[in-house]
Amino acid sequence: MRYALLVCADESAAVGDEERARREAAFTRFRDRMREQGVLHAGERLHRAETAATVRCWDGGDVLIADGPFAETREQIVGFFVLDCKDLDEAIELAATVPTAWYGTIEVRPVRDV
Numbered sequence: 001m002r003y004a005l006l007v008c009a010d011e012s013a014a015v016g017d018e019e020r021a022r023r024e025a026a027f028t029r030f031r032d033r034m035r036e037q038g039v040l041h042a043g044e045r046l047h048r049a050e051t052a053a054t055v056r057c058w059d060g061g062d063v064l065i066a067d068g069p070f071a072e073t074r075e076q077i078v079g080f081f082v083l084d085c086k087d088l089d090e091a092i093e094l095a096a097t098v099p100t101a102w103y104g105t106i107e108v109r110p111v112r113d114v
Helices: 017-037 088-095
Strands: 002-009 040-045 053-057 063-067 076-084 105-110
Touching: 002 088, 017 040, 088 105
Parallel strands: none
Antiparallel strands: 002 076, 002 105, 040 076, 053 063
């Protein structure tokens, strides 16, 4: 089954060059390890939340477009991975190895077929 690992972090947190390089290297190792295990289905890093647009549409056809993310939170979704896992336990085990788990959160959700 596929699971989405939504990678959430505080984009406003100050990070120095050395720490940024350490995090990038850790993400490269994580991505490579997931590929080697054959579970990586997709993974992308997102632009900052300030570049987002939120769209809502009502039955009457009215469309509301707002700048930025809809939720007012300290953490934003900064990227995601989709992994093929045997079950939720395996997805959670792998989510714990995503480098952002050191300083942010990883939300794990099963992916529905459409």
